[in-house]
Amino acid sequence: MLRLGYKASAEQFGPVELLDFACLAEKAGFDSVFVSDHFQPWKHHDGHAPFSLAWLGALGARTSRITIGTSVMTPTFRYHPAVVAQAFATLGVMFPGRIVLGIGTGESLNEVPSTGMAWPDFKERFARLREAVTLIRRLWTEERLTFEGQFYRTQSATIYDRPATPVPIYVAAAGALIAKYAGRVGDGLICTSGKARELYTETLLPKVAEGLSEAESKRPDYARMIEIKVSFDADRDRALQDTRHWAVLALTPEEKVSVENPDEMERLAAGLSAERAASRWIVSNDPDEHVERISYYVDLGFEHLVFHAPGPDQERFIRLYSEQILPRLRRRFGGSGENTTGA
Template sequence: MTRYGYFLSSEEFTPHELLDQARMAEEAGFEGLAISDHFHPWNDEQGESPFVWSMIGALSQVTSLPVTTLVTCPTVRMHPVINAQAAATAAVLTGGAFRFGLGSGEALNEHILGDGWPDADVRLDMLEEAVEVIRKLFSGDRVTHRGTHYTVQNARLYTIPDQPAPLYISGFGPRAAELAGRIGDGFVTMQPDAALVERFRKSGGEGKPVVGGLKVCWDTDRRRAVRTVHRLWPNEQLPGELPQILPTPEHFEQASTLVTEGMIADAVVCGADPDEHVEAVAAYARAGFDEVYVNQIGPDQRHFFDFYQSTVLPRLTAATS
């Protein structure tokens, strides 16, 4: 049975707004929370980017829902040792209800210390080694590691949960899906791609959760919703590897001038038609996803949660139960 959660957008909302949304999500009947881990927003119009580990600590105090990072890059901006400590503490604070989503990252967030941005194949190798380091540290043993990309000397985590946080590996192509099946406890991908899910399953992911997410914009005026998405999230429609290699919000703004309102209207659920919302989310369940996280774009959060509580979530639950 597919579980439906709410996706907290750290790029668009202040810390206090995110906490309010978490409370509303639990009241509305969502079954989990996902949260993005960014240093920068994608563009200045979004305008926020609180530190994810502070947010998870605060979330643990205002909601009982499980929390998943979608996703953290553990390879460049923060060393895997520090990510392991942060994740272990998050798991303790949430009573074991933290899941660590991991990916190979974007230059937007990871270039800030002046390190070069590696090619995709190197980034995946770095991710694999980072996962190895994190798993060693989750044991609570003293760890020394000398690898291709990382060195660890006499490191030990003293605050660890009873069970290690599961590691969900993000991927958007065949090699990443295979890596997720081989080294991950779950798979994260953002399109309802049944073929990619199958590749993950055949690569060692049988019986492991598949997690996805999508953005919508509830509004009684569909045209206004399209304009809201076009103003805040045109970057979602940028093709190929651009989201991984553009280094600054200004570059994303430049590239996003190629995205039209018509492209948004064709790609994103906008408006208040319950059939469209249900269909967009249910597509993930049909593709074999175990968890789907929905994010509401724009300021009208309360009416979105009311709409999903009264109309969308009951229909989704009935359809997939």
Template sequence: MPSSGLVATGDVRIGYKASAEQFGPRELVEFSVEAEDRGLDIVAVSDHFQPWRHRGGHAPNALTWLGAVGASTSRAVLATSVLTPTLRYHPSIVAQAFGTLAVLNPGRVVLGIGSGEAMNETPATGAQFPGPKERRMRMAEAVTLMRRLWTEDRVDFDGTYYRTEKATVYDRPEQPVPVYLAASGPLAAKLAGRVGDGFICTSGKDPELYRTLLANVAEGAAQAGRDPGDLRRMIEIKVSYDRDLDTAYTNCHWWAALALSSEQKTGVEDAVEMERLADANADKAHTRFIVSDDPEDVVERIGAYLDLGFTDLVLHGPGGDQHRFLEQFCVDVLPGLRERAKAATA
């Protein structure tokens, strides 16, 4: 992976999740500039076609938005967490877009990818949403094609799902863009280990799940003859920190959809229906978040992920006032978290 030019404590990077489902593109650029100014190392953006909520939701295109935030910042790593390069996008177009982005922002770009969600893919194309196995196979094939386009000229590709004929990406970085694969299950985690430069997951679940996923990432890497230690391990940490505890709890309500079970969410293609399900379970919204008004408590609870071996911590604050979150978190919590990271990697 190319150097980001960052000086990060103990090789742990701490970043900011730009919540594109909750905020419009201009606001998100402002928040991301502030995150870099306050010392955070990564800006990671989601790429939804539809948000979790119909009323008041947003879904700016990540490819366009990353160009704007790259021009507005100078240091932070720019990442997708995550984009799906297999269904509403063709992987050759994603390779072209990220080649351009990486030329404009040398050493600062990470392509985080996932296998997709019905609510983002089906409404945009009208196509049937594939099952998990096909989505994994598409993702693996997409990675192969994108890497060829970043390193070869006149690429003829005849895959199971994608084809190119004498395709060339003319503007591309000296080194291929690092690709991190998201996984919430063991098979996808093994795939991340086999073909990814990194692995992505989200916080707030049983610690045993993370041990299993990380073990599968390592197993997949070993099966491919790769050193598992060379892979970055990113986790989106859902943290609602505020000096007022009631505010910290209330801030979670917008994101109640994250507390829905996979059974409740699977196959839901309509943002209106997802919003209805979320509102019916608003009392559970806080269960996916670290909710606290105590900086030391937050440091220790995030520290559990450092102890598991995660290297990139991307902070997702759920509140509507992101300036407030960034100011309070970076003043109250970040210094202690940097020290905790240093201890975890000593």
């Protein structure tokens, strides 16, 4: 069954305003809300970086139905994995069946400024992630855990408040190695739209399937989640110009991998053309065309779509999507979202 989510852009909006948007998304019929976890945003001017764990607690308290989680958190540098395990166990107790821990290997922009560390290579970041997941899951299921890993240690540790069923862990992947790991160990995959078809059809989804085949237990409810970058408006020029707010996404990994300063990230993004800024977005003012282009990702095999809109008027986006896009997608692919406001 298709699930349709809303991406809460914590880099673009302050925590109170963002919370109102996320609550409106539930009322408008979205099935989930996933929030960014950043210590610093991708730009200095008008940027934001609220603490995702505090924000998720507030969102859970103000909503009743939607699935909520991080997309994505790095449980290896700013946060000790044991702290992440405790935080998500608490959220799981407070909002049972609604919490997802979405994780990734991290970005220097988030981890270096708050720790002063030297940013390690991918091999170490991936090794830390694997060890962190092992520790988190053991803390959710064992008592008095003494853990001696390469990077993390605990001494007779116990998490006293935890849900009966452990919180699902979705793993963000952009390449073959982590995609296979996501299938073998995770409860779901997270990736993003706007990349070459071959990445999805020849690397990410096949490697997830390969990992699933090697997993210790079968998971028929495994989630294949993709954040789809959409700019939809009755005025197509407005939809196009809105993508300028997120031009940073058009930067290549090589252009931004070691950038640790929001001012520098903002400078790099500002130098991109309007065409390149919009290159990773589905830009449209025609709802049928818009749905057709989104359907491309469903046809690839993704069944949990989280929509990221770039414009400043998020309330307008949520209402337009509720009226014109979500119903079309559900008629075409199925789904059971609720619309309690008629938005």
